[in-house]
Amino acid sequence: MDNATLDIGTVGLLLGYLLLIFPIVFILYYRVRLMKQLTVSVLRLTIQLLLVGLYLQFVFRLNAWWLNLLWLLVMLVAADISLVNSSKLVLSRFFLPIFVSLTVGTVIPLFYFIAVVIKLPNILDARYFIPIAGMIMGNSLRADIVGLSTFYNSLHDQEKNYLYNLSRGASLSEAVRPFLQKAYYASLAPTIATMATIGIVSLPGMMTGIILGGTDPFVAIKYQIAIMMAIFAGTALAVILGILLTLRISFSRYGVLDPDIFK
Amino acid sequence: MEPQSQRSLLEVRQLELSFQDKFLFSDLNFSIEPGQKISVKGKSGSGKSTLLKCILGFMVPASGSIFFKGEELSVKNIWSLRRRIGYVPQEPDLGDLEVLAFLEKPYRYKANHDQALDRDRLEGLFETFHLEKELLHKPSRLLSGGEKQRVAMISALLLDRDLYLFDEATAALDAETRLAVVNHLHKLEDLSALFVTHDQNLLDLSAKVLSIGNNRGGES
Numbered sequence: 417m418d419n420a421t422l423d424i425g426t427v428g429l430l431l432g433y434l435l436l437i438f439p440i441v442f443i444l445y446y447r448v449r450l451m452k453q454l455t456v457s458v459l460r461l462t463i464q465l466l467l468v469g470l471y472l473q474f475v476f477r478l479n480a481w482w483l484n485l486l487w488l489l490v491m492l493v494a495a496d497i498s499l500v501n502s503s504k505l506v507l508s509r510f511f512l513p514i515f516v517s518l519t520v521g522t523v524i525p526l527f528y529f530i531a532v533v534i535k536l537p538n539i540l541d542a543r544y545f546i547p548i549a550g551m552i553m554g555n556s557l558r559a560d561i562v563g564l565s566t567f568y569n570s571l572h573d574q575e576k577n578y579l580y581n582l583s584r585g586a587s588l589s590e591a592v593r594p595f596l597q598k599a600y601y602a603s604l605a606p607t608i609a610t611m612a613t614i615g616i617v618s619l620p621g622m623m624t625g626i627i628l629g630g631t632d633p634f635v636a637i638k639y640q641i642a643i644m645m646a647i648f649a650g651t652a653l654a655v656i657l658g659i660l661l662t663l664r665i666s667f668s669r670y671g672v673l674d675p676d677i678f679k
Numbered sequence: 680m681e682p683q684s685q686r687s688l689l690e691v692r693q694l695e696l697s698f699q700d701k702f703l704f705s706d707l708n709f710s711i712e713p714g715q716k717i718s719v720k721g722k723s724g725s726g727k728s729t730l731l732k733c734i735l736g737f738m739v740p741a742s743g744s745i746f747f748k749g750e751e752l753s754v755k756n757i758w759s760l761r762r763r764i765g766y767v768p769q770e771p772d773l774g775d776l777e778v779l780a781f782l783e784k785p786y787r788y789k790a791n792h793d794q795a796l797d798r799d800r801l802e803g804l805f806e807t808f809h810l811e812k813e814l815l816h817k818p819s820r821l822l823s824g825g826e827k828q829r830v831a832m833i834s835a836l837l838l839d840r841d842l843y844l845f846d847e848a849t850a851a852l853d854a855e856t857r858l859a860v861v862n863h864l865h866k867l868e869d870l871s872a873l874f875v876t877h878d879q880n881l882l883d884l885s886a887k888v889l890s891i892g893n894n895r896g897g898e899s
Contacts, residue, residue, distance in 0.1 A: 577772035579737055584834065585762045585790035594774070669754040670736045 421628045433458075472546065481540040488549050492518055495553050499658075503565040504679045513661035518560070521654025522553050525646035533642045551622055551643055555607075556651035563603030563655035568666070571595050571673055578673070588663065588671050596659055603655045607648050614644065687746070688713050688842055688871050689734070694743035696726050696733060703729060707743070709889055711842065711871055716864070718874040718882050721891035727875040728769065730891070731844045734873075735766060747842070762790040765835035765843040769850065769875075771827050773819035781819050782834050797837060804833045807863050809856045824851035832860065843872040849881065 424432070436458070443450050475483055496518055500510040526549050530539045539545070571578055571592065581591045614620060615637075622643050626636040666677050687710040695705035703726030711717055719727050732738040734745055736757035745752040747760050773781050782801065785791050805812055808829040814822070822830065828851050835843060849857045861880040864870060874881045882888055 574772060574774075576768065576770070577774050579735075580766070580768055580772060580831075581774075581784075582737075583735055583761060583764065583766035584785040584838065585788045586785070587758065587789060590788050670739070670757055672737055 420630065472542075475546065476542050479542045484540050484542050484545050487546055488522075491549060491553055492522065495557050499557060499560050499564065501679075502561045503568065505564070505568065506677055506679055509665050509677060510662060513665065514564075514658055517654050517657035517661055518553070520657055521556060521560075521650045521652075522549060524653060525552055525650040528649075529642060529646045533646075534639075548643070548646075552646050552650045555647040556654055559603040559607055559651040560654050560658060562606075563599045563651075564658050564662075566602040567592075567595055567599035567659050568673075568677065570598055572675075572678065575673060582671050588667060591671070592663065596656075599659060600655060604648075604652060607651060611644055611648070614640070620644075686713075687711065688715075688748060689873070690746040690749075691730075691734075692744045692746070694730075694733070694745070695741040696729050696738075697741045698726065698729050698738070702741075704891055705742075707889075707891070709887070711873060713871055714869050715887075716870065716872045716874065716885050717887040717889065718876050718885040719889045719891055720875075720877060720882065725892045727891055728846050731766070731846050731873070731875060734844060735761060735764060763841040765838055765840035767828065767831045767835050767843070767845045767848040769847040770824065771831035773822070773827055773830060776819055777816055778819055778822070778830055779815040781830065782815075782837065785834065785838060791838065794838065800837060801833065804836060804863075808833060808860055825853070825856065828852065829856070829860070841871065843870060845872060845874045845876070845881075847875055847877070849876065849878045 436454075439454070440451070442448070443454065471487075475487060492515060496511060496515045497507065499518070500507045500514055503510075526545075527539060529548055529552075530536045530544055534544070536544055574595075578591055578595070582588075610618075620640055623633075623636045623640040626639055627633055665674075667673055690710040692708055693705075694707040696703040696707075707730070709717065719730065721727050729738060733740050734752070736752060736754075747763070750756055750760070752760060776784065783796055786794055786796055802812065805814070810826065810829055810833075814826065814830075819827070819830070828848055832845070832848055849860055852860060857878065858880060861878070861884065864872070864881075865884045874885060876882065
């Protein structure tokens with residue numbers, strides 16, 4: 417098996433953009449208001465990835481533990497801001513607790529994956545550490561957004577039910593429990609469904625990447641299984657911690673949801 | 680501030696309420712003695728429901744004090760005091776559970792661990808309040824407004840609280856059922872209750888009727 421992945425030439429890459437012709441034609445024909453968003457997003461995707469490519473080349477060459485940790489910190493901050501803003505919550509109040517929940521939800525499965533599962537001698541090796549951190553965080557971010565926003569939005573929408581349960585003797589943790597269950601279900605169910613169809617409906621990115629890199633597909637699936645466990649564990653940790661750590665700042669001491677937490 | 684009487688179950692002193700920056704009333708004073716039933720009436724938007732929410736600690740008054748058995752309501756004791764108050768909201772949101780599960784739920788709360796659902800009493804109250812037993816296995820969401828009110832009342836009564844707050848609790852009931860409910864409440868001599876109501880039957884059984892409106896509270 418040839419170990420080198422075929423490079424994509426500049427012309428080839430430009431031809432890749434040509435596939436956008438299909439969505440653009442339909443978007444314009446049916447006047448779906450997505451053109452501006454699409455243009456901005458494709459430009460951002462290109463610029464961000466180009467910059468990251470250059471940066472990663474530099475980071476991989478240097479392979480300094482402090483720089484790798486710094487990069488993880490940058491990713492955590494970016495994910496934190498994106499999560500809080502997408503959940504339509506006030507960043508200044510949620511930044512710190514969500515940062516803690518994301519850090520725990522990333523660092524535990526990340527180091528477990530690197531140190532215990534693949535037993536890498538240098539756990540901060542950039543070639544493993546950075547892409548795996550990115551995979552765990554990137555894949556659990558969407559679930560984290562679903563979890564946090566479902567929790568606070570359903571509490572807001574069903575505040576009468578919540579207060580009524582307080583009046584029937586529930587403590588704060590007892591009264592929020594049904595909302596927590598709902599949020600946890602909403603955030604974890606899609607990943608559970610994905611696990612059931614993986615390999616049949618889709619070949620995930622990591623596995624595809626490793627196969628394209630020339631590795632034996634059987635090694636690729638072992639990586640894929642382990643990374644799915646890490647992603648799921650990371651999501652489960654980040655969502656539950658994200659909710660539990662923000663309870664104190666979201667309710668008055670009388671147990672009433674503070675309306676000022678919403679943007 | 681000290682309560683005027685240590686014996687009063689509930690004492691409201693010089694209460695001033697606002698809701699979303701709108702001034703509602705000031706200088707509201709009243710007390711409820713054990714076994715006493717009193718009513719509050721007033722135009723819609725005058726602050727009647729807000730008053731009940733203040734007693735439950737869901738809202739903080741602009742000024743004034745509320746005492747429960749001589750203890751001033753504060754952030755320190757609200758959680759324990761809430762467990763001694765039964766509340767029936769105007770439009771109770773019973774959630775998604777089946778009616779029986781809804782009625783069982785509060786006994787799983789730590790605060791009510793010393794209590795257990797009394798099935799005989801439950802069935803008796805269902806009959807008194809003109810509710811079919813089959814309703815117990817119906818999802819709460821599918822209940823009519825009147826059925827929800829009666830189920831919420833039954834839930835509160837079964838929990839044996841020291842004081843009951845009823846917010847227009849008979850408003851969605853037909854005349855015959857309303858009378859059955861009121862008669863039952865009337866028979867419960869030990870029941871201490873504050874009714875927010877326009878129902879003449881409830882007003883008639885009340886020892887006192889407070890009028891809230893014109894930005895002041897008073898007895899009538």
